Amino acid sequence: MKLKVWGARGSVPAPGPEMNRYGGNTSCVELELSDGSKLIIDAGTGIRSLGVGIARSLPKINILLTHLHLDHIQGLMFFAPCFSPDSEITIWGPSSPEASLEERIARYISAPLSPVEVRELPCEVNFRDTPPSKWEIGPAKIRAEAVTHRGPTLGYRVTDEDGTTLTYISDHEPGLGAPLETLEPEWISGFDLAHGADLLIHDCQYTDEEYPEHVGWGHSRLSDTLTFARRVESKRLLLFHHDPLHSDEFLDRFHETARERWAELGGADGAVEMAAESQEIQLGATAGVPAAT
């Protein structure tokens, strides 16, 4: 399995020279599976650049949406395959008792927010309301579970044919009202999704110092992300959903702190990384995976 990050920012795009290395685009990750097929997770503004490259080469596209906050769907309107009649796009996302996935996405892709409507898109687009469930796309086994965030939100566990497993929980506050260090696993949001994953991509929007002013907003502080990753025994951890106020310089220092804290928790050296736009990670047999402790 090969991963490419097209957007690692949270909340709102944050372009600017001080953000160039980690990038300003919002959440979007591309997975290349063992048979060469691809999956896209989330459609933040990062998906725009991804779409330019695949517009003509990939007629069947599956997009897994974690939830419908704007930083996870904003790029859909600018995703080139949506405007190609040859494209067949399936969008999976959390179901809601309020309205269908298509109806909820159409609130964004419609006037006055958009010049076109969903029904006007020339591609063939299918919407799949997704309750917590398991299914297969090509060689990948997908598991979706609801996780602690504001509004219906899914995390995804993707297992490739060779057993390589990636867990993506971009927006998650498992430590809200929950002592993660001591809580039994069955009471930890996202535990089963992330348990033993080769790579865990996880929300880490706030420093511990910033978090008290954002409790309940649905995002994690560093200490909770690290504790969660240790509890689920993920082999590698990619810190994701960077706060739009955090510059490259800030995130470099944040990474250093994360590595130190991870070591204090007994984690393997080199297992904690920062997600950055254009970053590629090879997982599985050919990848250099730090040894788990």
Place this chain on the structure above:
Amino acid sequence: MAQKPIELILARNFLTSLSTPAFLVDVGGALIFYNEAAGAMLGISFEESARTPAEEWSQTIGPFDADGRPIPIEELHTTKALRRGRPAHGTFTMRSVKGDAFEIESTALPIVAEGGQEGAMIFVWPRGKSRDGG
């Protein structure tokens, strides 16, 4: 053990933060958590009670009717109402593990998720005792 549904996880997190004694039951009516306030009322924490066979400690703490006879959980009006997916309110007697009997009012609220009922939150108040203890 299988992971609990997110609705029960969030309910537990919520109850943990309250000073109102509160219990969490699963869809089958089994007690799966109670908060520190309930633990203080009963004289036994959830963690301690989890190590005690359910029959043993439920015989000690109740619930009991007005004559002191144990009420089977299946017979509780709250249980019956929750099985129908409805809220319920009622009174009965409980005892702390030290033997102190107290009448309580309870309100049970079903937790209904997309796939159906997942369980219920049950809030209790010792009768005649106001929020400020007066």
